[in-house]
Amino acid sequence: AKAAGRNTYRFFEVAMAETARSRVRLQQELGHALAAEQFTLHFQPQMKLDTGEVIGFEALVRWQHSERGLIGPGEFIPVAEETGQIVSLGNWVLREACRLATLWPEALRVAVNLSAVQFRSSSLIELVDEALAMSGLPPERLELEITESALIEDHDGAQATLMALRSRGVRVAMDDFGTGYSSLAYLRRFPLDKLKIDGMFVRSLDSDEDAQAVVTAIISLARALHLDTTAEGIETAEQLVMLKALGCDDVQGYLIARPMPSAEVAPYLTRIRGE
Ligand code: C2E
Ligand code: CA
Ligand code: CA
Ligand code: CA
Numbered sequence: 001a002k003a004a005g006r007n008t009y010r011f012f013e014v015a016m017a018e019t020a021r022s023r024v025r026l027q028q029e030l031g032h033a034l035a036a037e038q039f040t041l042h043f044q045p046q047m048k049l050d051t052g053e054v055i056g057f058e059a060l061v062r063w064q065h066s067e068r069g070l071i072g073p074g075e076f077i078p079v080a081e082e083t084g085q086i087v088s089l090g091n092w093v094l095r096e097a098c099r100l101a102t103l104w105p106e107a108l109r110v111a112v113n114l115s116a117v118q119f120r121s122s123s124l125i126e127l128v129d130e131a132l133a134m135s136g137l138p139p140e141r142l143e144l145e146i147t148e149s150a151l152i153e154d155h156d157g158a159q160a161t162l163m164a165l166r167s168r169g170v171r172v173a174m175d176d177f178g179t180g181y182s183s184l185a186y187l188r189r190f191p192l193d194k195l196k197i198d199g200m201f202v203r204s205l206d207s208d209e210d211a212q213a214v215v216t217a218i219i220s221l222a223r224a225l226h227l228d229t230t231a232e233g234i235e236t237a238e239q240l241v242m243l244k245a246l247g248c249d250d251v252q253g254y255l256i257a258r259p260m261p262s263a264e265v266a267p268y269l270t271r272i273r274g275e
Contacts, residue, residue, distance in 0.1 A: 027083050029065075030076060034088055038064045041096055042259035045268070046111070046230060046252045049244050054272065056109030056143065058252065059097040060259045061089070081115050090118040091127050098135035098142065100262040106269060111143040111173065119150040120157065125164045132168075139169035145196065146172060148180030155186060162191045173230070178218055188225060195222045199233020199253070206238045212246075219246050 033039060043057035063071040080086040094112055101110035118124060132139055144165065151158045165172055173194035174187075178201060197218050204211035215231070222229045231243050234253030243251060260268060 023079060026076065026079050027085070030080055030083070030085050030089070033063060033065070034085065034092065038066070039089065039092060039096075040064055040070075040261070041093065041100065042261055043100075043110075043265055044252060044259040045257050046109075046250050047256050048250055049240075049248055054108065054269065055250060056111060056141075057101075057265065058111040058145070058259075059093060059100075059113070061093050061113075077115070081117055084117070086115045086117050087121060090115060091131075094127060094131045095134060098131045098137040101141060102135050102137050103262070104269075105266050107138075107141060109141050109143050109171070110137075111145050113145045113175065114150070116147060116150040119144075119146050119161065120154065124161060128165065128168070128170060132170075140171075143171040143173055143193070145175040147175050148177070151186065151190060155189065159190060166191050178214055184221075187221075192225075192227055194228040194230060196252075197229060197231045197248070202231050202233045202239055202243070202253070203235070205242050206236065212242070215243070215248075216246055219248055223247070 040062050041059045042062055043059055045054045046056050046058065047053065048055050061073050061077075063073075063076055065071050077086065080089050097110050097112045101108070114124075128142075128144075131137075132142065162172055171193040172191070173196050174192050175196045176198045177195040179198045195218060197215055201211045201214050201218075205215060219229050228249045230250040230252055231239075231248045232252045234240060234243065234251045234255050236255060239253075240251065240255060257268065
């Protein structure tokens, strides 16, 4: 048993060393990728439930790796957050999303994900102003998605940042709502525009009564606070019907469309208008 324990220990030691090495490599590669502009944005439509019209797109970053192909954000955003590289990557995303949105044939909204680190950084408002000025995108067309973790540490700072964004006309959505630290008590304090209901709850809507209860609660909370609701990760027609019955405002998910390159946005809009 002792030997087995030692072997297990050695196994973890080796695995951890390998993880650390691949982290360092990833960090170096990320730095290079930023300089070489190897990132690209895909856009996923958000649809209004009562009319079926597309109201905007969420920008989702991908890494066009020279050897490994297209890498999803789940693989590199956490590392970029740890190393601080998220600030420059995030700023690139913000600028690029604003720029690309101005090329769309309709004045639809573009939603951009912000890491907590970005949201809390003192340069955020300045960078948002720059991205809007450089692109010429009207502030009303920009929506920033933040997570509960962005708000928990410094309530006054977060409130000031949200007020500054609001005064410009930029909208703010609370992403992954229901999965984070419960900021329920503070929610009222913060000037938000929207709650995004996490796909985790949406996925189990048809099978799990607890998920239904959670979604119902989030929607009534949002109503009470005069916030919009977007359900994400919607994959089935059953989920769509249920969300509509529960009074959810908007939906986003593979059922509507998968995230697409910016060049496909115009043809997509033409196609759905023709339907
Ligand atoms: P998120 O903000 O919750 O984005 C939704 C994720 O769900 C996206 O994954 C999207 O492709 C995926 N998705 C959309 N519809 C469906 C569906 O019907 N079913 C399923 N199973 N998945 C669906 P993606 O693009 O891999 O992004 C993962 C996460 O990475 C995002 O979650 C967000 O937290 C983060 N992320 C993406 N882009 C950025 C960015 O530019 N900046 C920052 N800070 N984070 C980003
Ligand atoms: Ca998001
Ligand atoms: Ca989300
Ligand atoms: Ca999520």
